[in-house]
Amino acid sequence: MNAGFGRIGLGRFAGSGEDPPRSGPATSVWLKRGLLWLLAASIVGSAVWLLMPPSEGNVAQTEPVKLALASVDPAPxxxxxxxxxxxxxxxxxxxxxxxxxxxxxxxxxxxxxxxxxxxxxxxxxxxxxxxxxxxxxxxxxxxxxxxxxxxxxxxxxxxxxxxxxxxxxxxxxxxxxxxxxxxxx
Structure with missing residues (x-):
């Protein structure tokens, strides 16, 4: 009861019994480059995250400090x-x-x-x-x-x-x- 859908998309290798050729070094080069780009993006993202100022979120705000009137006195x-x-x-x-x-x-x-x-x-x-x-x-x-x-x-x-x-x-x-x-x- 095979309707023949198993052979769709395989092209010339459909009935020959041989496997489609694996793409060789080109695929591994692209994979390695992709992983390098992913690593570089994560390093840059982490650096930006560390350099950002901390968020105040829901932390309670403190009241401003009231400063006393003072002067510098050069007396002994x-x-x-x-x-x-x-x-x-x-x-x-x-x-x-x-x-x-x-x-x-x-x-x-x-x-x-x-x-x-x-x-x-x-x-x-x-x-x-x-x-x-x-x-x-x-x-x-x-x-x-x-x-x-x-x-x-x-x-x-x-x-x-x-x-x-x-x-x-x-x-x-x-x-x-x-x-x-x-x-x-």
Missing amino acids: PAMASATSAAEAAGLDRLKISSQTWRRGGLGSKALVTFTLRNDNDYAVKDVEIICAFARRDGSHLTDRSRLLADTVGMKSRKTFARVPVGFVNVNADQAKCSLVTAQRA
Whole structure:
């Protein structure tokens, strides 16, 4: 009851009883090349995977760290505690009175405009600020800091316009800047 389907596709070797010729060295060369390409692709893929930054996944976001107002004090250790307390109290009278931010650099950089108000009886210089960026829902994204080399005179205010503080995430919608350090001028 053989319908003859066993001979379909065998061509001239169908009824002769001999096996079709095996392809010789050409098949083994192609097989070896294919395995080499597969090995190379897996090595490249593994290297790319290792170089990628870790995913945050569902890890809980930590709250931004609130930094205390501090200053560098060149006084000797015996007088350092009294001097630094006095300077820290004086630097409490330095504050950011207004602030706004916008995107620049094709939307990847944060440009902050703010006004520093110095109510101290001395000028301050080397003011360092830190800006915390958050999503629309308020979850923290990143912090960027910047050292301002300008001097703010005593009992005055100074506006810093469009200060670049660094690259920000595309999801950043809010920014809050704070003072970190300042020195007497």
